[in-house]
Amino acid sequence: MLRTLMNQEMIRFASKASDWEEAIDLVAAPVLEAGKITPAYVEAVKENVRTNGAYIVLRDEFALPHARPSEAVQEMAMSILILKTPVGVGDEALPVKVMVFLAATDSQSHLDALAGLVNIISEDDVFEKLKNSQTTGEVMSIIHGNSE
Amino acid sequence: MKKILAVCGFGVGSSMALRMQVEKAMKALGIDAQVDNTDVSTAPGMNPDVIYTSAEFAEQLRGSVSCPIIEIKQFMNYEEVLEASKVLQ
Numbered sequence: 001m002l003r004t005l006m007n008q009e010m011i012r013f014a015s016k017a018s019d020w021e022e023a024i025d026l027v028a029a030p031v032l033e034a035g036k037i038t039p040a041y042v043e044a045v046k047e048n049v050r051t052n053g054a055y056i057v058l059r060d061e062f063a064l065p066h067a068r069p070s071e072a073v074q075e076m077a078m079s080i081l082i083l084k085t086p087v088g089v090g091d092e093a094l095p096v097k098v099m100v101f102l103a104a105t106d107s108q109s110h111l112d113a114l115a116g117l118v119n120i121i122s123e124d125d126v127f128e129k130l131k132n133s134q135t136t137g138e139v140m141s142i143i144h145g146n147s148e
Numbered sequence: 149m150k151k152i153l154a155v156c157g158f159g160v161g162s163s164m165a166l167r168m169q170v171e172k173a174m175k176a177l178g179i180d181a182q183v184d185n186t187d188v189s190t191a192p193g194m195n196p197d198v199i200y201t202s203a204e205f206a207e208q209l210r211g212s213v214s215c216p217i218i219e220i221k222q223f224m225n226y227e228e229v230l231e232a233s234k235v236l237q
């Protein structure tokens with residue numbers, strides 16, 4: 001399921017972002033362009049970081065920006081941004097190189113894909129490869145090699 | 149069996165990642181536990197034995213739950229979750 005969700009169009013690269021809000025705009029862009037969410041959802045995601053802090057930084061150099069399922073999400077989506085230069089997230093400016101943007105329609109449908117993602121991100125050697133990827137093909141092969 | 153809850157703001161993303169690490173830690177420590185995940189407003193009504201969450205959400209929960217709350221900085225950091233879980237042994 002992760003492979004279907006995180007297809008080629010959903011993979012983005014950038015050399016840097018000026019701040020975490022810009023990084024969220026960059027990672028949300030393909031989902032927004034595909035019409036799966038409205039700009040209100042992106043705003044809700046940023047509000048979550050402002051209100052609840054940097055808990056979305058789930059491990060060193062990785063963040064999972066997301067918000068509550070709402071009518072601003074038309075279709076479940078996941079996109080990924082890989083930054084060459086880390087961006088600081090939250091008050092403590094925790095450095096993040098890989099961001100996965102999650103838009104869920106309910107509390108269940110995306111769980112398979114999310115579990116697949118957690119398996120990739122929580123393995124140090126796989127994450128190392130992912131954060132150093134430079135092409136869509138490299139990211140695709142990591143996702144295909146490690147998920148259903 | 150211990151009833152454990154992994155809690156985040158919405159119960160859809162981060163708490164699921166945390167739950168997977170807690171399940172792994174419970175297995176490693178040989179603790180018999182049922183681990184679920186949910187959002188910060190639903191958690192108190194579920195009467196868990198233990199809650200895992202971030203410092204911010206722990207602050208919000210303290211007024212409404214009496215069970216122990218284990219604070220985790222990085223939800224996907226297995227070593228941190230394992231170390232913090234040793235108090236349950």
